[in-house]
Amino acid sequence: MHPIVEQITQQIEERSRSRRTVYLQRVQIALEQGRNNAHGCSNLAHVMAAQPTDQRLIMRQGGAAHVAIISSYNDMLSAHAPLKNYPDQLKQALYRYGASAQFAAGVPAMCDGVTQGTPGMQLSLFSRDLIAQATAIGLTHGVFDGALYLGVCDKIVPGLLIGALHFGHLPAVFVPAGPMSSGLSNPEKAAVRERYAAGEVSRIELLEAELAAYHEPGTCTFYGTANSNQMLMEAMGLHVPGSAFVPPTSALRHALTDEAARLLVNNTEHGGRHLPLAMQVDAKALVNGAVALLASGGSTNHSLHLPAIAKAAGYELTWDDLATLSSVVPLLAQVYPNGSADVNQFHAAGGVAWLLGELLDAGLLHEDVYTVAGKGLRDYSLEPYLQEQKLSWRALAEQVLPEHILRSRQAPFAAHSGLHLLAGNLGRAVLKTSAVAEKFWQIKAPARVFDCEADALAAYSAGQLQGDLVLVLRFQGPAANGMPELHKLIPILANLQANGQKVALITDGRLSGASGKVLAALHVTPEAAKGGLLCRLQDGDLIEVDATLGVLHVHVSEAQLALRSAAPAPTNNAQGYGLQLFAAQRRWVGPADQGASFLLED
Incomplete structure (x- = not known):
């Protein structure tokens, strides 16, 4: 391990020892209680009233996982529109693994792109904590053994994770949707915006450029907070490995979503290994998330979100921690606005898998961490693919790096992440x-x-x-x-x-x-x-x-x-x-x- 990364991790653990102890004590009490033992027959009848017969049988017999699905779906956000059919798909997949599931809560999700420059933007950051509270409301029924969290954009993923950590006794898997295909390039879009501000193009021309850039379901293709969220979830081991930037409509995306259900069941107390979220999100995982964001030039919004996430897990992570890490973490990727490439080009060049592999080899990430896949962070340096319709992972093929998108640790864009x-x-x-x-x-x-x-x-x-x-x-x-x-x-x-x-x-x-x-x-x-x-x-x-x-x-x-x-x-x-x-x-x-x-x- 790089000594500074090790040092910052230890400092976070030491200054947080008392807070983390209290947090883990709360988690242990919840673990011992299991499903809410205060439920009587009337309570449980309400839970099962709208369930199909086969799901009722699983729930009544016991001995199998019952899973919550928390989603930020709405069809106004392009990034969240693909989530519409995920609950049904996930329920079918869970049923194949002997589990039952219920859609426990929908959380609010607003778009900063829509609210830019309007009074509605004043609610954007506050929506993160409200999403955390809405997540808690969905889980507070106390009948679940684990949860799947469906979300993509700016405040939504941090809000879901903060809420999930308050139910840290439950295993969790975060389920993304992937980016839209590339339209008008981000540099071209930015140039039109600057020309409009200078009075050189009309509002109609500006709108045409924006429509060409934002043109179909999926995440926006620049490396803002939404896509930085996906990097964070990969580096913290909370995604199915390699699922961040796979296109929404592909067969591979469908298989990765099914795999999220399988992993979640496996990580419950009824599965092959029990992995409560609280055990997974520790100081090492938080530092891994920070390092990956820094090396990729991620969103400044995460200087707000990471301390808030850490606090929910019983840790104190500071701006000084981020700045110290930034001084030793090289900038290895340039994705717009840091460069001309978009996230689809970044993904095609090797993307998250290449970046995490390079950081692991440099000793800048903790490999010995729990992940939803269960084998340490090295799994996230592999790329998923379909082999005869079966989901598999493989090492990235040897390639000449497109040096305007990715650089090796020996020749980074900058020695300081930025x-x-x-x-x-x-x-x-x-x-x-x-x-x-x-x-x-x-x-x-x-x-x-x-x-x-x-x-x-x-x-x-x-x-x-x-x-x-x-x-x-x-x-x-x-x-x-x-x-x-x-x-x-x-x-x-x-x-x-x-x-x-x-x-x-x-x-x-x-x-x-x-x-x-x-x-x-x-x-x-x-x-x-x-x-x-x-x-x-x-x-x-x-x-x-x-x-x-x-x-x-x-x-x-x-x-x-x-x-x-x-x-x-x-x-x-x-x-x-x-x-x-x-x-x-x-x-x-x-x-x-x-x-x-x-x-x-x-």
Whole structure:
């Protein structure tokens, strides 16, 4: 093992010892209770009332697994549309293995792509914890021996996993759906967006480009949070090996989904080996997930999700852990927005299997971990295939790597994976450089300060963003307005940068995996709404951002800053969208560097 990876793993275990002990004690109590022993005949009759006769027989006789299916299916999200028929398919597969199953809960799933730039985006991050709660509601009936979790996109998979970990006595398998086929390339789509922001193409032309990019069921093909989720599930051993990026409609995808049912049954107390989720998700698994995300240039959203997931498993994982790992984990993949390739090209080049194999060989991943497949993480360096309609796995064929997509550990795209921790008098922030040209990694320039995204866009349209500048967008943190993603800023800042201006973004909001080519200090903590120094900044303040040195600093004296009044948080005038229902979440949500969660834990 690489000594730094080993060291970070040990530090997580040591600082979390008390919390993890309490968590495992709760799991042990649940294991000893098994299915809810308070159920009487009336309770069980309600459970079986709508079940077919054959399923009732299995459930009444006992001695066989009864499985929960938790799904985020809806047909508005292209990534989740393929999940429509999964419950029936999984029930049939489970029945073949002597198990019964019920669709226990559907969890909400919203699309950040649809809600970009609208008030609905203010609910996006909060949806993660709500999904965790909805998962718990489905499982709280207490009649299940294991669960299958169906989900793909941004907050959905982390939410499902957080909810599942609160039922950590149950075995779990996560079931993905795969990406849509490649349409208009991601670089071409981004170029049209930038030209539209510059007024060079019409809205009709922009819509045609977007429709050509997002054109059928399946995950979006860029490497944002949704596809980073799939990498995370593979590296943590929670998927059927190799299932992340197989196309939704293929025969191989169908076989992998059936295999999820078989593995889940095998991992219950009625199967060949009993593997509760709590035993599987330990410090090694968390570090494996972090390393794989870093090596692949994954979404900055996971600097929020990984601490929240870790907390649900009884661990404390910090931004400092991620930054230290990032300094020794090389960048081995470039998938848009970090490069020109999409996830289908990445998968065809060897994808997850190649990447995990390379990281294992480099000693950057823990191989000796429990996985749903049961043999250690090396299984995830193999690729699945069909041999006479039977699912099998094989080693990747020897090949010349497409060096614009994948690189070996001996010749990486960068020795540093690209996730940086910034610190200074403005607070702490995360910054990703994997898509930013190195000449743009440092800036010292006057601030242009805005309190809402619309005002920044209006200033650009009016030609008011002149010269080198650091665009500060504050009051976008979790307590202010739910921490929305701010993708609409990237095209305008990219245009300014292309025109010769040095620019950067500082915000207590988010950008996710699509942060792109502009230097962006994200998730600034403490946020403006909680008294962070962002609320005292003014236009013209000289701000320094340095990715290499980890600097986030405003060159104004402490005395002068102390004399300034804090800017008041803007009134949220958005009507509708259910925002008022989430007032409690805004009130109780924790800081970004602790996962930005509103779930209060012991």
